[in-house]
Amino acid sequence: MYELGATANVLVMTGQGKASIDRRLEVAPAGATAGVALASTDSPESTESFIVRSVLAGDRDMFGRLYELYAPLVHGVLLARMPRSEVEDVVQDIFLHALRKLHTLRDANAFGPWIAMIARNRAMDFHRRSRETVEVTDDLKSNDSSGAKAEEILAIIRTLPDAYRETLVLRLVEGMTGPEIAGRTGLTPASVRVNLHRGMKLLRTKLGFKEGLS
């Protein structure tokens, strides 16, 4: 059970799904501004719904929680499609856009798929615009050798089909597990699993692991 105090205000605000929220929220430590802390082991479905409703009810600070939860997802989706130098700024833009348009989100549980789709569309817009103006140059080369190698492998991943490259970037770059990817993108676990394995197989072929990465 939760204790009265910080969480009590939260439950009064929403008025629904108390049992679910009770399971997924724990009492925030002293001094925490958000009033709630997310249980690290739980999937974020009900939590994101609760946060979305809180933001729509006027608690703009709660949007920071959504940003913390989903910034790696958006970053990964963009990194699979855009130059790394552009990604950081676009992530911020996408979240500001999402905050402005949050009232258009029909299903509060679908924030992840929604913002992932915004990110994909934004990446497409970026390529459309850049094709109209100047051909996009390759990513800025990192100074160190590991950074350069990472850029090189990322460039190879970007040559894979859409479904594979996004899943692989989320898994290998952002460090998310298969179930996490499925939960946040809205894809089924089976699809994610298939994409991971097929993508990995293609990547191994392209990288030529037999020769060794180093």
Added chain:
Amino acid sequence: MNSNLNSDADYLWDKTGEPDPEIQQLEEILGTLRYQPRPLEIPAGLHVDRQRSFFRSHAAPLAIAATVAMLLLGLGLWLGLQRLQRSPQQIVKSPDTPQVRPVSPDENQNAATAASSHQPEQKRIEESPRHRVNPSLLVRNSKRDRNTAVKDQQLTARQQQEALAARDQLMLALRLTSAKLSLAQRKAQSTNPPDLIHNQHKIG
């Protein structure tokens, strides 16, 4: 590669099981590109719509309902106008039709009798509940009245011709009679002796 498929699958899927060195190596290298947490800077003037408005969230059903309502309203208005247009035609036109045409006195009398014979029937039709309930019957009645009026017109024309013929015959008969009378008068005058008194004077 195939020998460690299961451990590879587990590790690739949820990082459990025996770690695959190649995947670990990739994770290590690509991990340098991982998202670095950065605070979200929300502009102070950023306007956020708090709730979807009722009209926005129910736009499609409302649009359908409005369309249906407009159609029903239009249909109702159209039917009402149709009924209004039909009723005055029915009441005003039918009784006046036989009285419009100028007719001869004989015809006028016939027409008057025809109209007087039709008027109670017309009133009966208009006052009957069937007339009020079913407008299609009204239309049928009006047609019948129009046919009767046309028939009346045809009858009076024939009668007019007969009357003209009769007048001509009568005029001819009068002229003949007048001629015979004048002839008889002239014969009577011619048969009397012109100096009868004179003869009597003679005898006397």
